[in-house]
Amino acid sequence: MQRCLRTTDLDEVGDDRHLTVFQMLGSWSLGDYDGPQSLRWGWELLTDGLGIGRNRLHATVFGGDDQVGPDLASWQTWSELGVPVEPLGPDNWWSNGPTGPCGPDSELFAWTGDGPPQGTPDTDGRWMELWNHVSMSYRRHDDRRLEPLPRRSVDTGMGLERLLMVVQHQPSVFGCDLFRPWTTALSGLWQPDQGSLRLLTDHLRSSIVIIGDGVIPSNTGRGYVLRRLLRCALTVLWRPDRTRTLDELPTPLVEQTLAQFGQREKQGVIREVLRGEERRFADLLTRGRKLLDQLGPGRPLTEADLRYSASDARPPARTGHRADELAARCGRGGGAQRRERGAPGDDLVYQRVQPGGGLVAWLEDGCSSRTRSAATA
Secondary structure, three states, X not given: OEEEEOOOOHHHOOOOOOOOEEEEEEEEXXXXXXXXXXXXXXXXXXXXXXXXXXXXXXXXXXXXXOOOOOOHHHHHHHHHHOOOEEEEOHHHEEEOOOOEEEEEEEEEEEEOOOOOOOOOOOOOOOEEEEEEEEEEEEEEOOOOOEEEEEEEEEEEEEEHHHHHHHHOOOOOHHHOOXXXXXXXXXXXXXXXXXXXXXXXXXXXXXXXXXXXXOOOOOOOHHHHHHHHHHHHHHHHHHOOOOOXXXXXXXXXHHHHHHHXXXXXXXHHHHHHHHHHHHHHHHHHHHHHHHHHHHOOOOXXXXXXXXXXXXXXXXXXXXXXXXXHHHHHHHOEEOOOOEOOOOOOOOOOEEEEEOOOEEEEEEEOOOOOHHHHHHHOO
16 A cells, blocks of 8 residues: 555545545556456455445446557456446556556446446446556557567556445545544534535645655645645635634644554644745735735736736646736736746736736635635535
């Protein structure tokens, strides 16, 4: 089992199944057994070992393309086991980039809806991907040519939290026992709504794990992911009550999270990093609000105003704080985008004058529009 950070799904966090940091169960075969054998053992573990109803499972396989035919071996294996199969295209082809090892994969989905299963994984979103079995069979070259590997391997992965969701018959990953300490503590501490509770739980839990691996907030790489998570969490936390602080997180919650992920960092170090980023972001927002309060109808932005704007180390994420109000106060106009440099790490204001539209101000806190919707649902 390994801890995983997944950034491609950040906009989905807050729904029933997506997490930023999670624990991955997996297995490797370096030529010891083939893909069909992996599927059989996986089926036995889920049904006979963990008691998941056979009628709650559905498989997908690679249906073929212009270079490789359908994955008939996996298709036949699932059929022999009595599992319904759906052939798909690129979704069932694994690769880690345009070149390198790759091959067909077969995914096992679990039904998460009420009542009997319906449709297929491709037609009904209540089917949740549970366990992926990758048959590493080829090496792709720069010219897209596929070369068969001299020794094929099998790589599988299954998220622990999703597995517990299914085994414990919970409607979301946040309902399983791994998250109960978090949801219980934060509900009692800050009384957030369900969307905000999920986002705070995910982002703060993930931040602790990332800091536990030695990462600190910054504007690049892993540090940027951490900064984005923390500033999004702080935005949600402060929206109803600006006096709330991450210092209020219970010590046992921090220590339990570090222990769960097998990390040895002291909780005092975690708190110091959280405290520093909270202080920096609070100062950032204070200066930003002063700028917004100074703007009135017809008042142009000055160079002094623009000194508040952010480093252009990476693109901003929209939060929409007071954007409508600012647009109304500043009137309409045209022009080009402008973004000035500020102090490193001061991701504050991004101004854009739209032709025929008003000035739009973006306060950078790392929350995407989708994440905000989940947080306020």
